Amino acid sequence: MHHLIERRALLRGGAIGVAGLGLSGLFPAWAQSGSAGLAPAMPTLSGDDIRLTIGQSDFTVGGRSAHAITMNGVLPAPLLRLKEGQNVRLHVQNTLDEDTSIHWHGLIVPFQMDGVPGVSFPGIKPKTTFLYEFPIRQSGTYWYHSHSGLQEQLGHYGPIVIDPADADPVAYDREHVIVLSDWTFLHPHQLVVKLKQEGGYFNRQKQTLAGLLRKGDPEEAMSLADRLMWGKMRMDPTDIADVTASTYTYLINGHGPKENWTGLFRPGERVRLRFINAATMTIFNIRIPGLPMTVVSADGLNVRPVTIDEFQIGNAETYDVIVEPTEDRAFTLVAESIDRSGMGRATLAPRLGMTAAVPPLRPRPTLTMKDMGMGGMDHGSMPGMDQNSMPGMDHSAHSAATAAGAAASMGGMDHGSSGSMAGMNMRDKSKVPPTVKVGVGVDSIAMAPVDRTGDPGLGLEDVGHRVLTYRDLMSLTPNPDKRPPTRTVEVHLTGNMERFMWSFDGEKFSEGVEPIRFELNERVRVVLINDSMMTHPIHLHGHFFEVVNGHTGSHPLKHTVNVLPGAKLTFDLTADAPGDWAFHCHLLLHMHAGMFRVVTVRPLQGEAA
Amino acid sequence: MTRTLILLTATAFAAPALAQHSGHAPSTPATTKEKPADPGVPTAPHGAPAGATGSSAQSPAGPAMSEQADPHAGHDMQASPPASPIADPHAGHQTGTQPSSQPASDPHAGHDMPDMPTQTDPHAGHAMPSSEADTGSAAPGHEPGVPDPPVEPPPAAALSGPRNAADAVYGPEAMADAREIARREHGDIITYNVLIDQLEARVTNARDGYFINAQGWYGGDIDRLWVKTEIESDFGRKPEQAEVQLLWSHALDPWFNLQTGVRYDFEPSPSRAHLVAGIQGLAPYWFEVDGAFFLSEKGDVTARFEAEYDQRITQRLILQPRAEIDFALQDVPEIGVGSGLSKAEIGLRLRYELVREFAPYIGIEYNETFGDTAKFERAENGDVSHFSFVFGVRAWF
Numbered sequence A: 001m002h003h004l005i006e007r008r009a010l011l012r013g014g015a016i017g018v019a020g021l022g023l024s025g026l027f028p029a030w031a032q033s034g035s036a037g038l039a040p041a042m043p044t045l046s047g048d049d050i051r052l053t054i055g056q057s058d059f060t061v062g063g064r065s066a067h068a069i070t071m072n073g074v075l076p077a078p079l080l081r082l083k084e085g086q087n088v089r090l091h092v093q094n095t096l097d098e099d100t101s102i103h104w105h106g107l108i109v110p111f112q113m114d115g116v117p118g119v120s121f122p123g124i125k126p127k128t129t130f131l132y133e134f135p136i137r138q139s140g141t142y143w144y145h146s147h148s149g150l151q152e153q154l155g156h157y158g159p160i161v162i163d164p165a166d167a168d169p170v171a172y173d174r175e176h177v178i179v180l181s182d183w184t185f186l187h188p189h190q191l192v193v194k195l196k197q198e199g200g201y202f203n204r205q206k207q208t209l210a211g212l213l214r215k216g217d218p219e220e221a222m223s224l225a226d227r228l229m230w231g232k233m234r235m236d237p238t239d240i241a242d243v244t245a246s247t248y249t250y251l252i253n254g255h256g257p258k259e260n261w262t263g264l265f266r267p268g269e270r271v272r273l274r275f276i277n278a279a280t281m282t283i284f285n286i287r288i289p290g291l292p293m294t295v296v297s298a299d300g301l302n303v304r305p306v307t308i309d310e311f312q313i314g315n316a317e318t319y320d321v322i323v324e325p326t327e328d329r330a331f332t333l334v335a336e337s338i339d340r341s342g343m344g345r346a347t348l349a350p351r352l353g354m355t356a357a358v359p360p361l362r363p364r365p366t367l368t369m370k371d372m373g374m375g376g377m378d379h380g381s382m383p384g385m386d387q388n389s390m391p392g393m394d395h396s397a398h399s400a401a402t403a404a405g406a407a408a409s410m411g412g413m414d415h416g417s418s419g420s421m422a423g424m425n426m427r428d429k430s431k432v433p434p435t436v437k438v439g440v441g442v443d444s445i446a447m448a449p450v451d452r453t454g455d456p457g458l459g460l461e462d463v464g465h466r467v468l469t470y471r472d473l474m475s476l477t478p479n480p481d482k483r484p485p486t487r488t489v490e491v492h493l494t495g496n497m498e499r500f501m502w503s504f505d506g507e508k509f510s511e512g513v514e515p516i517r518f519e520l521n522e523r524v525r526v527v528l529i530n531d532s533m534m535t536h537p538i539h540l541h542g543h544f545f546e547v548v549n550g551h552t553g554s555h556p557l558k559h560t561v562n563v564l565p566g567a568k569l570t571f572d573l574t575a576d577a578p579g580d581w582a583f584h585c586h587l588l589l590h591m592h593a594g595m596f597r598v599v600t601v602r603p604l605q606g607e608a609a
Numbered sequence B: 001m002t003r004t005l006i007l008l009t010a011t012a013f014a015a016p017a018l019a020q021h022s023g024h025a026p027s028t029p030a031t032t033k034e035k036p037a038d039p040g041v042p043t044a045p046h047g048a049p050a051g052a053t054g055s056s057a058q059s060p061a062g063p064a065m066s067e068q069a070d071p072h073a074g075h076d077m078q079a080s081p082p083a084s085p086i087a088d089p090h091a092g093h094q095t096g097t098q099p100s101s102q103p104a105s106d107p108h109a110g111h112d113m114p115d116m117p118t119q120t121d122p123h124a125g126h127a128m129p130s131s132e133a134d135t136g137s138a139a140p141g142h143e144p145g146v147p148d149p150p151v152e153p154p155p156a157a158a159l160s161g162p163r164n165a166a167d168a169v170y171g172p173e174a175m176a177d178a179r180e181i182a183r184r185e186h187g188d189i190i191t192y193n194v195l196i197d198q199l200e201a202r203v204t205n206a207r208d209g210y211f212i213n214a215q216g217w218y219g220g221d222i223d224r225l226w227v228k229t230e231i232e233s234d235f236g237r238k239p240e241q242a243e244v245q246l247l248w249s250h251a252l253d254p255w256f257n258l259q260t261g262v263r264y265d266f267e268p269s270p271s272r273a274h275l276v277a278g279i280q281g282l283a284p285y286w287f288e289v290d291g292a293f294f295l296s297e298k299g300d301v302t303a304r305f306e307a308e309y310d311q312r313i314t315q316r317l318i319l320q321p322r323a324e325i326d327f328a329l330q331d332v333p334e335i336g337v338g339s340g341l342s343k344a345e346i347g348l349r350l351r352y353e354l355v356r357e358f359a360p361y362i363g364i365e366y367n368e369t370f371g372d373t374a375k376f377e378r379a380e381n382g383d384v385s386h387f388s389f390v391f392g393v394r395a396w397f
């Protein structure tokens, strides 16, 4: 039997070697169901010269097919397995009729190799080949994707694994890459049109009259008074995700829930799972019921191991976890969308064909006062507000969030019945610096944003097991730059849910905004204040930054950070990469709607300062 | 017609039951109980013969494996080198949510600093516009009392060098084109919408008729070209009322738009043109409102206010109360309008969204005319007030 399998693996390997396709013609070797994991013998793309061809292919999920934009004909794209210290040349051929690009997400590369059309290079024209060439200066789990239009939604993404030059501090027997994504049969531009026409178009979990009358339903815990308060603000407390399972099929390694991608293990092994959220519009909650996960790296860089049962992963974040299944049984890997409208599902099992129970979707969360940016308010400091006028407090949600401290100060607040928000201005311009343009594109301003690095993410405050927070993350190695930051740059994350407008500081990139400027090697503190009521995964190209989470000297280094609604998230940055860099929300449609900036670092190398 | 009504009613009342389930687990995969295909499978990742595909030299070595030819090729690697616990004293061994050991460089990490906040930050707990460290509410582990440095403009050196770094590498022309595309692709979205809010038959005890109320727009986030039309008629007659408005819509705030333009009434005759100035948008508590003043070519001033509200009963079944009132500043006898409050319509429609874009509905509508308008109406043997039963569809694309 063993021989048979090996021969099959060989056949498959041969097929890939020749055509660059898997046996099915759909999946690269690493993403095929029944994968034994990444192995030296697996034909991945590696070495100094790598060729990628971007084109159109058919993609099938749930028995339905559509055109996808793929690399080397597969979705997700081939795994690039590189080695720290090597140089790599990537020949990218564009066979499409439109421009394309590849951005190497999280890789520290010269700016002209970063792959953002209009910022770092002109893009890759149709029927041309572009040569990317850069040294590999790091190790860990990363990914690559298009930065042109909305091609990423159509399948243009794949994983990168870089082996360290020295011994890996993380010990493991087997590894799997877990690429999370979202697939829709609607054209991505249709998603945009629908959202512009009706901001809540994809939300099929809105509050209803039936829900209000259905007592005891956790999904509908909000009182009438609370609903009125949200209604007064024209805010929807169920607006957790813009695009939901009403159109999305959530994919794990390109497989829908029914296809059930399966990764193999042998009981007793330490299995490294390299999670990459390559989704366009989906933040996922990840758990493997029955199997604790030890997080060993975040965004590619090692962190002190921390064992948890669930974590929220924003778009473009990566987490490596170690699991140690000891029993000869299958485990279900659940990737629930943040709004819990659907899930991605995969299986870890000793043998292909084994499955475990799939837990049902949990009740969808609703937003709270804290998400509204009032987390920092307490009784004494809210002139004009009495307890009864703060009916938005949802006890069930915030009681568990007391870890964040700020919420504790609201613990005594009771549910009001007046439903009045008298005296409160949800768009108080005095709460933001004059650099923020409070216009049509800003429907709310956080009155008292708080540090939420101790919060596990929307809806995970009360799930009854350990959930990762940013405060749990500590860099395995000391932070390299010990200098305190010399100035603060404040950036507001702003939006208008009704018109589906998204921006930084109230201005869309298309309005011709100035870049955010840093001096080369300047040590800066960047404070992101989320005035909106959505979680935004914010990504800075070309740099890692220290998330200020209380662990001075051992801050986790990240390239993408989830900023919760009503949160003030601080990161310290050493602007050590000269050039122009994209800075944006990684919810792709938010970026497309304007939540994008250019960051410049000057002087360029070789220039006189 | 009766049959249609019954059908619609049935659909409407069957809907809640259907919709109860629609919010739940549409894509929850079923637990499959497939038989394991190959019970003896476990293929160790390092167990595959490394040289078999002839590509081992190309493939980087696996974790912690030597870069030379795999000495373990073909062997079972149960206790292979990477598992060596020496490599990482921490990996997977700490089980607390908070790593217990702290680096020497951070004596405060993970500790609460109860004595810090009130002294260092008098604003603790207040809403602060800028990035004051919220140490007052700092939870365990939060940055210990390090205030943010001042918000300052970038140093002069940050403004040195070329404006666009990539120009020097790829040429200014190529970059200028790409930059313009990038600008447009990050916020400059032009879209459209066509909404047929009401396309309905009206059944009364007098004469049955139909009513159409539709609008569409095209443009960006702030400025849009907006078209509205209303047609009301009895079946088999020429319309009592038929108008088209062509408006420029300009966003005033997150929810409201100023709309100005022209309106042309094909009916009632004599036809006439108006200038239009109005406000349309979303009022607190989710009321869709639209109010406008009209100045006709004859100098008459009229006004119209509409409001509607969507009450979701289930995710798909929606009850929509709707009201419209018309005013006139003066009598306009040729078209049967009297000064003051001239007309009011109150409707209640129950629709079922088969898809978001297409929803059949049933409802009732009450019309009443007032003052001189009522007098003109009576003179024409019309009804001053009447109920109608309505059914139709709401659609958009």
Ligand SMILES: [Cu+2]
Pocket: A502, A535, A536, A537, A585, A586, A587, A590, A591, A595
């Ligand atoms: Cu965003």
